[in-house]
Amino acid sequence: MDEEILSDFLVEASELVDQLNEQLVDLEHSPTDADLLNAVFRGFHTVKGGAGFLGITPLVEVCHRAENVFDKIRNGDISYDAQAADVILRAFDVISDSIEALNAGERDLPENDAGLLHELDMLTKGGAVVIEPEVVAEPVAQEVSLHLAEGVDPDGDITDEEFEALLNQRDQLQSDVMPVATSSEVSLHLADGVDPDGDITDEEFEALLNQRDQLQTAVAPKSQVEPKVELHLDAGVDPDGDITDEEFEALLNQRDLLLSDAEPTPSSHNVTAAPIVEPAVSPSQPVSKPKAATKPVVAPSKPAPKSNPESTVRVDTRRLDEIMNLVGELVLVRNRLLTLRGTSDSSEEISNAVGNLDHVTTDLQASVMKTRMQPVKKVFGRFPRVVRDLARKLNKKIELELHGEDTDLDKNLVEALADPLVHLVRNSVDHGVEMPADRIANGKPETGTVILAAEQEGDHILLSITDDGKGMDADLLRRKAVEKGLMDEVAANQLDDKSAFELILSAGFSTAEQVSDISGRGVGMDVVKNMITKLNGSIDIHSVLGKGTQISIRVPLTLAILPTLMVSFCEDSYAIPLTSVLEIFDYNSEKTNKIDGQRMVRLRDKSIPLFFLDEWLAPHAVKENYDEDKVVIVSIGNQRVGFVVDQVNGQEEVVIKPLGTMLKRVSGYAGATITGNGNIALILDLPGVVQRFQ
Amino acid sequence: MMHLTDSKGFTDNISLMDDMEDEDFGPSIRCVMFTLENEIYGIQVSKIREVLRVGNIRPVPGAPYQVLGVINVRGVIVTVIDSRSMFELSSKEIDDLSRIIIVEVDDERSVGILVDFVMEVKDIPEKKFEPLSSTKDNASRNIQGIAHYQDNVIILLDVDTMFQDPD
Numbered sequence: 001m002d003e004e005i006l007s008d009f010l011v012e013a014s015e016l017v018d019q020l021n022e023q024l025v026d027l028e029h030s031p032t033d034a035d036l037l038n039a040v041f042r043g044f045h046t047v048k049g050g051a052g053f054l055g056i057t058p059l060v061e062v063c064h065r066a067e068n069v070f071d072k073i074r075n076g077d078i079s080y081d082a083q084a085a086d087v088i089l090r091a092f093d094v095i096s097d098s099i100e101a102l103n104a105g106e107r108d109l110p111e112n113d114a115g116l117l118h119e120l121d122m123l124t125k126g127g128a129v130v131i132e133p134e135v136v137a138e139p140v141a142q143e144v145s146l147h148l149a150e151g152v153d154p155d156g157d158i159t160d161e162e163f164e165a166l167l168n169q170r171d172q173l174q175s176d177v178m179p180v181a182t183s184s185e186v187s188l189h190l191a192d193g194v195d196p197d198g199d200i201t202d203e204e205f206e207a208l209l210n211q212r213d214q215l216q217t218a219v220a221p222k223s224q225v226e227p228k229v230e231l232h233l234d235a236g237v238d239p240d241g242d243i244t245d246e247e248f249e250a251l252l253n254q255r256d257l258l259l260s261d262a263e264p265t266p267s268s269h270n271v272t273a274a275p276i277v278e279p280a281v282s283p284s285q286p287v288s289k290p291k292a293a294t295k296p297v298v299a300p301s302k303p304a305p306k307s308n309p310e311s312t313v314r315v316d317t318r319r320l321d322e323i324m325n326l327v328g329e330l331v332l333v334r335n336r337l338l339t340l341r342g343t344s345d346s347s348e349e350i351s352n353a354v355g356n357l358d359h360v361t362t363d364l365q366a367s368v369m370k371t372r373m374q375p376v377k378k379v380f381g382r383f384p385r386v387v388r389d390l391a392r393k394l395n396k397k398i399e400l401e402l403h404g405e406d407t408d409l410d411k412n413l414v415e416a417l418a419d420p421l422v423h424l425v426r427n428s429v430d431h432g433v434e435m436p437a438d439r440i441a442n443g444k445p446e447t448g449t450v451i452l453a454a455e456q457e458g459d460h461i462l463l464s465i466t467d468d469g470k471g472m473d474a475d476l477l478r479r480k481a482v483e484k485g486l487m488d489e490v491a492a493n494q495l496d497d498k499s500a501f502e503l504i505l506s507a508g509f510s511t512a513e514q515v516s517d518i519s520g521r522g523v524g525m526d527v528v529k530n531m532i533t534k535l536n537g538s539i540d541i542h543s544v545l546g547k548g549t550q551i552s553i554r555v556p557l558t559l560a561i562l563p564t565l566m567v568s569f570c571e572d573s574y575a576i577p578l579t580s581v582l583e584i585f586d587y588n589s590e591k592t593n594k595i596d597g598q599r600m601v602r603l604r605d606k607s608i609p610l611f612f613l614d615e616w617l618a619p620h621a622v623k624e625n626y627d628e629d630k631v632v633i634v635s636i637g638n639q640r641v642g643f644v645v646d647q648v649n650g651q652e653e654v655v656i657k658p659l660g661t662m663l664k665r666v667s668g669y670a671g672a673t674i675t676g677n678g679n680i681a682l683i684l685d686l687p688g689v690v691q692r693f694q
Numbered sequence: 695m696m697h698l699t700d701s702k703g704f705t706d707n708i709s710l711m712d713d714m715e716d717e718d719f720g721p722s723i724r725c726v727m728f729t730l731e732n733e734i735y736g737i738q739v740s741k742i743r744e745v746l747r748v749g750n751i752r753p754v755p756g757a758p759y760q761v762l763g764v765i766n767v768r769g770v771i772v773t774v775i776d777s778r779s780m781f782e783l784s785s786k787e788i789d790d791l792s793r794i795i796i797v798e799v800d801d802e803r804s805v806g807i808l809v810d811f812v813m814e815v816k817d818i819p820e821k822k823f824e825p826l827s828s829t830k831d832n833a834s835r836n837i838q839g840i841a842h843y844q845d846n847v848i849i850l851l852d853v854d855t856m857f858q859d860p861d
Contacts, residue, residue: 572752616756660772661804662758662773666756666758672771680752692756
């Protein structure tokens with residue numbers, strides 16, 4: 001197997017699989033959407049093509065059958081119902097797994113499960129007519145024989161119009177899945193009295209075109225056009241109920257589209273009358289050869305390309321990291337210069353140059369950063385499937401809405417957020433949304449809604465998972481906390497509702513009475529919480545009993561640059577992530593108490609544990625008097641603690657650099673950075689720091 | 695790759711100065727030689743990125759005892775290990791002769807090793823090396839072999855196993 005071609009194929013296939021994943025679920029909502037059906041068909045077809053070229057037989061087998069099924073579906077022979085969807089999704093899983101395995105370096109794929117292949121075959125056979133659909137699989141097939149309008153001299157010069165007509169004819173024919181059946185029947189007739197040898201006028205030509213279109217519609221009984229001439233209500237609309245304005249409008253549109261059939265418009269959406277054209281069909285087909293110079297510019301039947309291809313360039317992330325590092329370096333040089341400017345008696349020019357450098361680096365940094373940005377769609381794409389599968393398994397009816405899919409965030413973040421989000425969405429589906437019967441009993445619509453949204457909020461991204469389910473019961477959570485021994489009853493009763501909700505984020509806290517394989521093992525939410533904290537993010541829970549729950553996650557736009565508070569001990573500086581810092585004040589020993597061996601500071605009638613960081617960071621400098629020191633209050637999870645530091649040096653945006661070999665496992669550090677004066681500062685990892693003191 | 699060997703003349707000179715012995719033929723290992731206490735150690739040149747003078751080493755409180763701290767090598771934070779504590783030798787003040795050898799463990803990780811003195815680069819015939827016959831399991835893990843060559847005992851370090859992260 002040619003590794004280079006294979007890796008190209010895998011990149012493409014992985015993207016297609018991602019797309020298919022979304023499209024397949026969308027398809028269940030609008031199973032007759034011609035554009036979507038075509039897109040899915042093409043997806044399988046392209047994967048099959050690549051796999052076939054590389055000789056990956058198991059992949060070809062599955063793709064081929066899936067393709068056949070979709071061929072039938074888009075012809076209207078069979079419908080994409082839930083049953084078909086299950087089989088197709090299983091096939092899709094096989095494809096997706098195979099590609100993952102290939103990506104992981106596996107080269108010999110296992111044989112396909114014969115049962116699945118058989119089911120796919122059965123699906124295909126479910127259609128009315130059994131026709132070898134292979135013809136469509138290769139749109140270039142020779143079957144497409146074009147017919148000249150009667151009376152046109154095949155040896156004579158072809159006019160532009162005639163050529164156009166041929167092209168159209170070809171498009172139409174190719175779009176038809178039964179080319180043989182159709183093409184033989186579509187013969188156009190000239191109106192009486194028209195001299196077949198004479199020049200053709202525009203009107204006559206138009207008439208012929210219309211004639212042809214009508215014939216084709218009539219001739220291809222299996223195509224979706226004919227049965228659809230009656231108007232269809234959207235699924236779920238009660239035909240006997242009152243009609244709303246929107247529904248009426250929709251019906252009108254539907255009718256218009258059907259009526260405009262004779263002159264197909266590219267904009268037809270739900271109605272599949274518009275001819276389907278394989279994108280693979282290029283003008284360099286044998287037909288166009290005789291007059292290659294004549295450009296088939298305005299083939300009226302050609303629908304506009306469905307979506308613009310993403311205008312992106314694939315860049316090796318390692319290369320990006322290098323650029324990022326260099327830019328980081330530039331930023332550091334700038335910092336150094338800025339420091340210099342403050343100290344020496346600088347001339348105006350230096351200060352201008354530095355100012356310039358400041359601008360340039362800031363811009364460069366921003367633009368390079370953008371190359372790392374990816375739309376959050378990459379994570380969201382998998383959720384329709386997750387929700388669909390879960391909902392089916394649990395017999396719930398759930399609609400997933402995605403908002404703000406185009407919000408960009410750092411590539412690392414996109415990857416790091418995937419798992420926590422999956423967990424939260426599963427929770428919403430499993431614990432949040434009630435069973436359909438319960439929902440109806442509570443006067444809610446039968447179908448529950450889960451909304452997954454992303455938006456940018458300054459230099460943060462706000463992700464939220466909202467469901468309209470049963471909400472959380474703060475009292476139940478308080479009771480559980482006592483039962484599980486996390487706190488005593490008094491403490492539990494003092495929690496306000498919000499703090500009670502946050503209990504679900506603590507380790508070993510699961511309220512599900514029954515442990516299912518979906519959620520409820522009590523290992524989930526605290527892991528989610530830790531992962532988000534690691535990304536310098538925060539979680540917020542809102543819930544109204546009986547109405548629903550909203551979980552919001554706030555994460556910084558990028559992981560590479562971190563706003564910090566610089567503090568120091570003796571000569572060594574340390575950086576504390578600024579997002580955690582709540583306030584800074586002078587240390588005053590009179591305001592502290594020693595409680596149970598732990599020094600606490602009183603702050604607005606609350607006692608907050610104090611940690612003297614120099615005990616750990618500067619153990620050799622024995623210090624008696626801390627009165628010159630500062631206290632930095634930080635929030636770690638739901639907890640507030642105070643760090644006593646020698647000096648606070650102010651804010652600085654730093655570029656995070658990983659600590660090297662043998663230091664990865666040292667707890668308390670998130671990395672290192674280089675400060676304005678060229679020294680190395682260590683970035684503190686707050687949960688790790690607190691751990692060190694326990 | 696290796697800064698010391700950038701000028702070809704330099705290495706040529708060394709081989710010219712060497713007494714040519716019969717055993718010198720055959721494949722050889724090019725090593726950077728350095729000293730610790732009174733012993734001579736070697737590290738394969740292919741593993742070394744550069745040799746630096748000792749600058750400011752930033753200590754990392756809480757790090758394993760062999761780690762002296764971190765340095766900034768053109769924007770990359772590199773851990774510096776004290777070779778003396780690695781071989782359980784008493785520590786010694788950093789002086790003008792001290793150097794940090796930057797070793798590339800793999801594509802992504804490099805490590806600095808603080809040594810007393812860097813001598814030279816030398817080609818040592820492969821067949822001169824023999825595995826260390828030692829009963830100390832732990833210590834010998836970091837030593838690839840020893841060579842008796844031109845009246846010296848050269849200890850060849852195995853940097854691959856030396857810096858394997860436990861995870």
